[in-house]
Amino acid sequence: MTVPGRRSSTFTRLLRHGFTDPSAAERLLGLPDMAAVRTDPVLLDALGAVADPDLALRGLVRLVEAQKPQDRQSLLDTLVSAKPLRDRLLGVLGASEALGDHLARHPSDWKALVTYEAADLHPGVEDFERGLADATDPVMLRVAYRRCLLSIAARDVCGTTDVAETAAELADLATATLRAALAIARTAAPADAALCRLAVIAMGKCGGHELNYVSDVDVIFVAEPVEGADESKAVQAATRLASHLMRICSETTVEGTIWPVDANLRPEGRNGPLVRTLSSHLAYYQRWAKTWEFQALLKARAVAGDPALGEEYVEAVSPLVWQAAERENFVPDVQKMRRRVVDNIPVAEVERELKLGPGGLRDVEFAVQLLQLVHGRSDATLHSGSTLEALRALAAGGYVGRADAAQMDSAYRFLRAMEHRIQLYRLRRTHLVPEDEADLRRLGRSLGLRTDPVAGLNKEWKRHASVVRRLHEKLFYRPLLDAVAQLTPGETRLSPKAAWQRLEALGYADPGAALRHLEALSSGVTRKAAIQRTLLPVLLGWFADSADPDAGLLGFRKVSDALGKTPWYLRLLRDEGAAAENLARVLSAGRLAPDLLLRAPEAVALLGDPEGLRPRGRDHLEQEILAAVGRADTAEAGVAAARGVRRRELFRTAAADLIGSYGTEESPAEADPGALVDRVGNAVTDLNAATLAGALRAAVREHWGDTLPTRFAVIGMGRFGGREQSYGSDADVLFVHEPREGVDEHEATRAANTVVTEMRRLLQVPTADPPLLIDADLRPEGKSGPLVRTLASYEVYYRRWGLVWESQALLRAEPMAGDMELGRRFVDLVASLRYPAEGLGDDAVREIRRLKARMESERLPRGADPTLHTKLGRGGLSDVEWTVQLFQMRHGWAEPGLRTTRTREALAAAHAAGLVTTEDAQILDEAWVLATRVRNGVMLVRGRAGDTFPSDSRELGAVGRYLGYGPGHVGDMLDDYRRITRRARAVVEELFYGA
Template identity: 70%
Template sequence: MPVGGRRDSRFGQLLRRGFGDPSAAGALLDSPALRPVQGSGVLLDALGATADPDQALRSLVRLAEAVAEPERAVLLDTLLAAKPLRDRLFAVLGASEGLGDHLARHPAGWRALAAFETADLHPATEEFEAALAPAADPDALRVRYHQALLTIAARDLTGTSDFAQTAAELADLAGATLRAALRLASQAAPEDAAACRLAVIGMGKCGGRELNYVSDVDVIFVAEPAEGVAEGKALQAATRLAAHLMRICSATTAEGTIWPVDANLRPEGRNGPLVRTLGSHLAYYRRWAKTWEFQALLKARPVAGDEDLGNAYCEAVAPLVWRAVERENFVPDVQQMRRRVELSVPAAQLERELKLGPGGLRDVEFAVQLLQLVHGRTDPELRRATTLDALAALAEGGYVGREDAKSLDASYRFLRTVEHRIQLHRLRRTHLMPTEESELRRLGRSLGFAGEPVHELLTTWRRHAAAVRRLHEKLFYRPLLDAVARLDAGAEVRLGQNAAKERLVALGYADPAAALRHLSALASGVSRKAAIQRTLLPVLLDRFADSADPDAGLLGFRKVSDALGKSPWYLRLLRDQGAAAENLARVLSAGRFAPDLLLRAPEAVALLGDREGLLPRGRAALTQEVLAAVGRAGSPEAAVAAARGVRRRELFRTAAADIVGAYDVDQVGEALTDINAATLTAALDAAVAAKSAGEPEVRLAVIAMGRFGGREQNYGSDADVVFVHEALPGVPERRANEAAFAIANEMIRLLQLPSVDPPLPVDTQLRPEGRNGPLVRSLSSYAAYYRRWSLVWESQALLRADPVAGDAELGAGFTALIDPLRYPAEGLGEDAVREIRRLKARMESERLPRGADPTTHTKLGRGGLSDVEWTVQLLQLRHAASVPALRTTRTRRALAAAREAGLLSAADAEVLDEAWVLATRVRNAVLLVRGRPQDSFPADGRELAEVARHLGYEPGGASRMLDDYRRTTRHARAAVERLFYDS
């Protein structure tokens, strides 16, 4: 075969094996240094499996050239024969140009990779100390350090060690190096060494045994005088030793550098003395230390020097670390520090930062450290210096969800491994993702991405960064965190009985003994569930104490927890979604209505996790859900029971949203109206199915009246309705009447069946002739009645008529029929106006309950709902024919339209609107608190206080609430006198 053909063949082989420059690779393969192995397919395959085959080949040639004969032959023969050496050496040469340089300077180092003893697979400080011990000067120490680094990298790159083991080995090597450097410094100044006891405290990743390949090694120096030596003289000697140690490790020579030793985490940073006594350290931490300094001390560990002094230092500062959370603004300080770190990154580098940027390593580390500091005060199991160990402990203790912890663990390992691979390339300290295609390709291949290494690397990195950022924000800024930090977690459980009772009484608990029983039942034991409860309870107790009835809140929480305690999502929701715990506390302590609903279906707690869960569903979605439930039910009774279950859940959603302030008064009314409309639709559908054995004979529509038609219902409202029907073609009118009556009657019966769910009474007394008239009329019958017999009060009642269920076309026909009555073209005559005023006056005198205070009765009292609504309705009857905007069933919209049309002044409109909103809010609040409807303020002082809380008043604001109500409604009544009676 021609020579050119052989070259083309090898060119293609090199391309297929991943060489980026086959021509240069071919020339290197033909170099004299590799002549004994030229043409070896084994060699080419091994090179092609590396992160960067071109770099690996270049470094191999340099190594072979540096090895003298006959050592070179031994090296090459061993490479061909021994796969372990081939894998280790080529993995290092393909990933690390820096370690390739080291081997070129010290070629005998390859023999360290030829074989590993089993005992050497995961060496610790003692093994590294033995490897560094022969170093008699700083350069010799640098050489032996890099030789040890070579073996760590080989184990790492071939998968013998995982990330955590590699990081621990790097930290252990750093500790051994600091000991060796201190030995050399002491040998150079024996008089200084004799004058003091010096301990080196590893901080940061060195202290946490999770060091990088290339990183500053953070330390703190602590010293004590030797016996008989003055403190000042001893500290001077210790300072000289410490400074010499730092120079040995940090200096750069022909043998490179080990790493910079950074002592800036010491008290007062670079402005403070390099070395202090233990007493001086403690005095500083007790009086002057900033929050971040305690966070840094989490990882403090003796690594060199006087072991007893190092241990004494760590034992002395540990209590200060775990009490740091009690400092004012501790959590906000830590959170703010993380923001400052992120802001310090140049904008051009932010998206490339593996360490400091969003979704970077600091996000994991800060979140874990903050959770440790907050909860480690009371849980010693969390006092771990290594990030992954601490994360595992947080998960085991229930402070972080297992899935969240698993995700963070995986992402942290990936990001740290990427960081390691980037630093290994040239043995430089960097945390930036490269941008060059070739560098990304090498990095991707070093991580095992073989298909499309660049694409796979970047995709995986972005996925992990996004997961880290999401979980960081979830954990690091968890709303409960600051509250837990400010409270003595679990103190109520651990305090003596008398002290605990006194504290509970001080918080407002009326029955501290019962409260203690609940706390013990919830938080005692060593289970994960109990641990999470101990985290939650201090915050919840505080929130319950903000209510008028803390005992009810705590009792409700115990009942919900007893019902849901075995559901894995429940406590996880409360722990991880701070809004859920906050909202649950407010709901459980806000009266009877919402807790009663929740206790009937505790799984509704899931709605409290965020604002999305509290958004109203809307009539269309609710109707679709209840009709689907009706379709699946085996009987009409089961169908309506299912619909009532949906109604119960939606009532809870609305009540909870109302309590936490997510809805305004209009949204509450609309949500309640939609819920009831969907329930009526389901009941009507079930009734039709029950009473229509054959072909349907009638169309039926349900028309909402009163507040139902106005979409202004409150929690205790009846469903005021009238029924209209129309016979289907070919069905006699009498038979249609009977069918419609049977369906309407069945619908009402189904809704009246006994149930644990809140009832929905159907009131049909607004139909023509009231209770004496037929329950159901045909459209033509309505037309005849209204044409001959309609009274002015009926026209007024029809102002709020709105179809809500049944046949939509028939409902629209009814609306068209009644529009001329409720929006009369000629307005109202004087007789009709006088009749409406007479009816209103009669209602005020006859229907106000005996003994009721007319200044605080929300419905019939002075300036209450009735005053505002009758005033607005009179304006509608008079002017809706000429002012289309008045043609609405809703009070506030009609009031706004009347103001816009100039039918009343802006001032009058404002006072009427304010009174209507306030009276509506009071009615809703009273029912939420008492669990049953009432049109006046509660007489019970605790209930009255809770109503005031719901309306936004501070504790003790009940009298102010009553004063505000009376003043607001008095102004409204004055406007009613002018607009309704005098106009």
């Protein structure tokens, strides 16, 4: 008798054997039928050895109770005396609740685990066919399928088969099941069966002999008429047979389901016919198929139906698979496929995803398949549908390092084993690692982790996922370095042809030049070369992920040549992961940022500082530039120093813009394009204002020392005054002066004109930097008027002769450099012109509309597409700005919010004042931001300003990447631009023209 409060010896033994609920287990063992188990230490030890002893005991009790009375003792006796059966049965019961349920429903099926012959260790398709032979309807097929699955699971959990052998057995069982289902369908429709030859082609994991416990079985159906039959009727008959086969496997019955048969990998996917003839398949693949479809065909294998037709299909499509790397769109398709598709995974599940998550199974499979496509065209040893077999072949051929392949093999096996055991528990399709402690404990123990199984499981899982993430890039790029570094001549490495093919497939337009750059960067035994060899595998991946990998690699070589002996540069890239990725993104995104960087390579340091990409304010910039000018010996030297600051700050702004647009692993792309546009506009405007201040100081010092005989101010106009400048914008300005006390007005005017002329000369000195051009054409009387006027002269002119377009231009007037108090007085002077009291009269409104219409008809360049011109095209910058400016001139006198030089601020104020609806304001804002970003993107990519999309496909792709469009989506970008600006034009027609 057990003393109350004390634990029995059985309870203690159960706890020691791994039971988590010893009390419940003790009660179950106390049942009369469990006497043999309760008293036999061997059986208790065997229960303690399984993944979940509690689950195994519950399943065993259910199985014993389900036996006929005369069979119970036979089962228990066999368990005691036959260790193989004991290990198999208890192993299955401790790992799979679903198979425990099956045994409780079909209590005699445990006998399928009794046999332990050598032939039983690795059964093939024929063995499984024999196991399914008596199944003549879907219900019987399900029962027989689970019975076969029972034996596979038993070999798996006992370690008789490894994960690859288990996956192959599951694929063989699926093959036998498809054959059985087709036989049932043929029996049900003999007339259809007599009309056609039907072959079932396994795809995906089934085709590759690496199936999961629970997975869709991907197939393609191909049919031909029997001799003398009509082709159309034969295809219809084959379609009925194929549909019936799919229902037999997929539908739910009293015995559950087997698995869904998925035919969506067929030509045209779910929109295409379920069954095609061989010639129809080939016609599709030769004309319409995308790269991913050839990638899928890597695993195509004839499994059921007419074997001759199935083999004929595989032989016919195989050459097309190995020609895929030569297709025109292979590179953009590969770049698209290289981006792991995690968008549809809930954020909370990404880190638990074994298949699609970072470092998951998909990473391994994609890496292997891409390398097969690239090198398999010239090496038939790579033509395998199995991931692990192909990985071994890649290592044997020298396409990946043997050590890397071994690590990838080990990681893949562990992740697949996790996936198998997770699915085996309830026989449900899932790739998520469970969160429940008990589930994690069972999973860890099933994988042999007995000491702290939960912690051990998490540690091993994260370790293997980390290996996969690291090797995913290394597998592509490390062999390229080994091929050129020439450090270990005895090792197998890529041949020059194979290296060329791989670079070509990864998007390098000039593989020969790329190999020369790699050799120059990585060869030798210097510290620099050693660090480059460490960095390049990752950098090459980032370059390949861009629109211009060649430019990225070339730029990196140039920067490294310039800074390679500088200790801080190598240390920065080695120790700062963000710096290396930021540099790769910037170098491969276009011409502007790399050109700026190569003229000032030390600016690389900005990329490693968390604050390095934050724009600096105008006061700070002006202080630095004026100090540099003050130290210079000549005006030219002073402006050269100002240019140096401008070069560095333009690079800072461009780099921040590119990284904010593209994002990095540590910092995803910014979601608000408007914020990116405003940041660039503010930064470039502040920088140009500070540069003009520097040029002004240099011009004054050259002729007058510290004091000009007249007070002088630079007024920003256009985008300059609106703080909306892009990288290539001119500085639209007005110059205003006021003689100092005691200075003759003629002398003052002469001095002011000299300063303007000198500023323009200094800023136009030839240089490789992006120019800052001063444009004063918005001054009174335009090009024929004086460059500079006194404040009083401006007042007289505007009062007597000012035109409505000049009042409109003054909406953007803002002091930018020089005497800021004089600049503010100028702004006060023109306030009544730009915001006329009581608004504009009808004649003025008509004049503005006439001018706008004339500009549209006369100024759009000949041959330009009006739907894609960002400035003057339909719904572009001009449309939005003139509409907003009309609101400002009509209502600015009454609405203070409209009194701003900025387009977006004025539009928001018009909306707040009820002058424009929410929808219309959003449409106009979206179009203006998009057109501005296109202009910025064109300048970043081409290194020169432009108002239209580039015609060069690579440049167009780079602009697309900047705007957030991945490879192959340039057409979507142009369609979206046209759609957005078309909507904006409709709003402009209503609000501006009053249509």
